[in-house]
Amino acid sequence: MVKVVCLLAALLALFLVVLADPEEYDTEHTWVAGFLSLPFPKNAVLGGVSTLGYYVYVGRVKYEGVFPVQVIAETGEITWSNGTYAYVGTKNYELLVTSSNSSFEWITSHDGKYERGLVAVGTSISDERVFVCRAITSLGQLPGTLILSLKVCRVSGSTVKYDKYEVLVAR
Incomplete structure (x- = not known):
């Protein structure tokens, strides 16, 4: 009986840990697995x-x-x-792709303004939606991270926080 109770307590604890993890992928758009050994999709x-x-x-x-x-x-x-953490390498990732019923475009935005059709990649660890932005940096015009409450686009490889940028929207 004690073993059953311990097993149930362990399962409950595991269930609560899974529920406590707020980060999740956005499923509104089509994302495909990416890795160097996989063919690169033509519709990325x-x-x-x-x-x-x-x-x-x-x-x-x-x-x-x-x-x-x-x-x-x-x-x-x-x-x-x-x-907090930056990464450059070839780990597994997912690529955003167009499909027969989706198209995307970049539009000008600023200061964390919500634009209709914003493309989210998922949520942050604090359960805020994370969107795709891009800015012109010293390394090129590159995609970055937009969390609306922070009101800036952060592009990896740059320490600058951009308050004027473009956002990716679905049409």
Whole structure:
């Protein structure tokens, strides 16, 4: 009887831990697995261009929240930052792709303004929606992270916080 009670308590604790983790992926748009050994999708959403001449695509990764990543198809390299932790490498990620019933465009925005159709990658660890933005940096025009309450676009690889930027919207 004691073993059954202990097992039930352990299962309950595990269930509560899962529920306490607020970060989750957004499922409104189509995301596909990305990795250097996988074929790069032709319908990946373009996020910008680096000063090295690479096209940079929109991706996402989950690490203490869900955050946008910059993906370079030729190298399989991703770059992202959640404000505390930054990463450059080739870990698994997901790519945003267009489908027969979706299209995307970049529109000018500023100061955390909510735009109709904003593309979310998921939620932060504090359960705020995380959106895709982009700004012109010294490394190129690159996608970054927009959390509306912070009112700035943060682009990995840059320490500047951009209050004027573009946001990705679905049409």
